[in-house]
Amino acid sequence: MATVNAFDLDNAMMLADDQGSEAWVSLETGHVHIRSDLVGEMEPLPENIGQEGHYIPVPGQHTLELGRAVVIDFVQRHMPSDEDEVRRIFRRAGAYARFSALVDKRSLRDRWHAFREQRTLDAMRAWCEQHGLNLAE
Template identity: 35%
Template sequence: MPVKFDDIYTAFEFANTDGGGAEFRAFVCKQTGQIYHQTEGLDSEDFSDELPDDIDDPTKYIPLPDKRELGLGKPLVLDFAREFLPDDFDDVRYFFSKRGAYPKFKSLLARRGAIDRWHAFENEATKRAIGAWCALHSIEITN
């Protein structure tokens, strides 16, 4: 069953929400293409779609991956720095050898006037990675 790319992208972003201890997950039904959302661990009432009883059956449902599973964390930042901030590459690599790297990276981007370039780079890489992930899992994408 085909799934709209925008729906997969939105579900991926949902599943990768930084919820301060809350867990956000999204699943794609391989048979119908329907996407299910699940949130657990919020102080308020947990949000979830009505999940099928067999949501954990990997032959029917596949969870949307984490950004790191698709190489969209540190490796992507280093690729960006290598291409667009070569003079700062060693600093960026050092940032990401310790905790709290993203705020330092974002500050560097602001100083270099590269925030928009980073967002465009990250967005394109994310779209390519999601497309490849869908192809790997035989999820047919429509526009």
């Protein structure tokens, strides 16, 4: 069973949500390959990158429900009196900046980061297990 580096997978998941970006994990080695208009090719892609059984496309964070769903879960657990305000915040552009400001105002920055990091690790671990991969943290 191949092992995937958590940091590399997390970066690939962030890029995978952007148009013009794609990422794959080798099922044989666990190596993460990225092609992105934002950063270019970090290294040449293998010729067989599209062959089923050798590589698996990396899902974006939204595919793994690591966006707004994590925010709402955090708010319900740690900021329940702010839930209506946070839902209003997320109806407009720039929501994450305004949510971040509210988290700071409530002195919950460290708790938010720990919560988000744990949810991300849990989602990456589940995705890796689903595809027969190990996750190295």
